[in-house]
Amino acid sequence: MSRWFAALLAGVLFGAGLALSRMTDPNVVLSFLDIAGDFDPRLAFVLFGAVATTLIAFRPVLRRARPVLAERFQLPLSHAIDFPLVAGALLFGVGWGLAGYCPGPALVGAAAGVDTALIFVAAMIAGSLLQGATARRRPG
Amino acid sequence: MPWSALIGGVLIGLAATALLWFNGRIAGVSGIVNGLASQATGERGWRIAFLLGLAGGGVLVMKLTGQAASSPSGTPILLLAGLLVGFGTRLGSGCTSGHGVCGLGRLSLRSLVAVMVFMAAAIVTVYVSRHLPGAGA
Numbered sequence: 001m002s003r004w005f006a007a008l009l010a011g012v013l014f015g016a017g018l019a020l021s022r023m024t025d026p027n028v029v030l031s032f033l034d035i036a037g038d039f040d041p042r043l044a045f046v047l048f049g050a051v052a053t054t055l056i057a058f059r060p061v062l063r064r065a066r067p068v069l070a071e072r073f074q075l076p077l078s079h080a081i082d083f084p085l086v087a088g089a090l091l092f093g094v095g096w097g098l099a100g101y102c103p104g105p106a107l108v109g110a111a112a113g114v115d116t117a118l119i120f121v122a123a124m125i126a127g128s129l130l131q132g133a134t135a136r137r138r139p140g
Numbered sequence: 141m142p143w144s145a146l147i148g149g150v151l152i153g154l155a156a157t158a159l160l161w162f163n164g165r166i167a168g169v170s171g172i173v174n175g176l177a178s179q180a181t182g183e184r185g186w187r188i189a190f191l192l193g194l195a196g197g198g199v200l201v202m203k204l205t206g207q208a209a210s211s212p213s214g215t216p217i218l219l220l221a222g223l224l225v226g227f228g229t230r231l232g233s234g235c236t237s238g239h240g241v242c243g244l245g246r247l248s249l250r251s252l253v254a255v256m257v258f259m260a261a262a263i264v265t266v267y268v269s270r271h272l273p274g275a276g277a
Contacts, residue, residue, distance in 0.1 A: 006162035007186035011193020013155035014167060014237075018194075019201035021148025025209035033266040042145040047240060049149020050156070054245025057157040062246075067164030074164055075246070076233065081253050088232020089239070089254040093261025095224030098269065099211050102236045103229060104169040106222075107191065108198030109210075116211035120222040127226025128174055135231075 003069045015108055021046040024108050026100025026116070033097055156242050159190070168238020169194070170229035232258075 022028045023046055031040035066072055096102050101109065101120050109117025156167040163186060172187045202208070211218060229235040232254055234243065239258075243251020 001162070003163050003182075003186050004189045007159060007165075007190040008193040010155045010159040010162075010167060011190035011195075012197035013151050013158065013193075014169075014190075015194040015196065015198030016201045017148040017151030017155060019148075019198045019205065019207065020151065021142075021145040022205075022207065023148070024198060024202055025207060026211035026213075027209055030212070030266060033262045034270055035263055036267055036271050042142050045142050045145035046149035046152065047236075049146045050153040050241040051149075051244045053150050053153025054156050054241055055247075057153065058160060058242075058245045061157060061161045064161075067160070067162055069162045070164040072164055073160070075166065076243075076248070076250075078233070079248075079250055081250055084231050085233065085250060085254055086257055088228045088230070089257035090232075090261050091224045091228030092232060092235060093228075093258035094265045095221040095228060096236075096258065097262035097265025098224070099213050099218050099221035101211060101221065101225065102169075103173065103225065104194065104235075104237055105198075106225075107169065107173075108195060108202065111195035112199045112202050112208070114208065114210050116213065116218055119215055119218045120211070120225075123219045123222025124226035125173075127223035127228075128170075128230045129226075130223070131227040131230040132174070132177070 001069065006069055014104065017046075017050075018105050018108055021049075024105045024112075026105075026109075029102075029105070030097075030100040033100075152237070152241055153245070156237070156245065160242075166238055166242045168234050168242060170235040171233070171238050174230055228258075 018024055028040055028042055031038055032043035099120055106117050106120050110121040159165050159167040172190055175183060176187050239251040239254040
């Protein structure tokens with residue numbers, strides 16, 4: 001199996017999981033975030049199911065000397081709890097709360113031709129490019 | 141008990157495990173998208189494959205379950221929200237999948253802080269836009 005095929009398979013599982021749990025519906029996400037309104041607990045179950053799985057399954061995987069199809073594991077190196085981390089998470093959270101889309105479900109919605117997801121994804125790509133451009137101007 | 145949500149979550153966790161096990165990579169959607177611009181060899185193919193799979197698997201299950209839901213927000217809010225999510229996830233090195241599903245699974249304190257910050261920010265944003273008089277979104 002090639003790395004390309006493994007990634008395709010992982011993507012299919014990921015997308016199927018998002019849609020099965022209805023995270024692709026921004027109203028379900030917004031109802032979870034709306035603690036003072038008509039609260040919908042689905043997102044908590046999704047996060048619990050996903051994190052319980054990675055908590056159990058990542059451990060034996062990361063004990064391996066190397067991944068099955070690659071030379072080495074490429075994990076985030078930073079452990080810093082710094083300004084970019086907190087400011088980035090803050091901006092992301094505000095955007096998520098405004099539309100009910102985070103990147104994965106937005107991409108699925110856009111691929112399904114949902115108009116609000118297409119608009120959101122276009123702006124999301126612009127936002128990412130804007131951040132990349134400002135980061136290059138002020139290195140460090 | 142929303143079983144479909146729990147099962148969907150487990151599928152997402154298995155997807156992240158598969159990508160780590162086979163390719164040694166973190167299944168963070170924003171990170172995978174941002175790395176598409178990378179010039180390094182072997183960096184693009186698997187990212188494109190993952191995103192095609194994500195779109196294909198997601199759209200298939202959406203169609204099978206009869207979903208076509210859109211966001212209740214109008215175009216100006218959607219544009220602002222998209223800009224914030226794109227800018228913020230790149231600045232903060234991750235989103236719900238990278239920091240949430242994968243970071244928490246690796247017991248990363250950095251990711252735990254990110255998750256608490258974006259959850260709190262999202263909850264406050266929804267509260268302000270839905271429940272404070274005159275704010276209406």
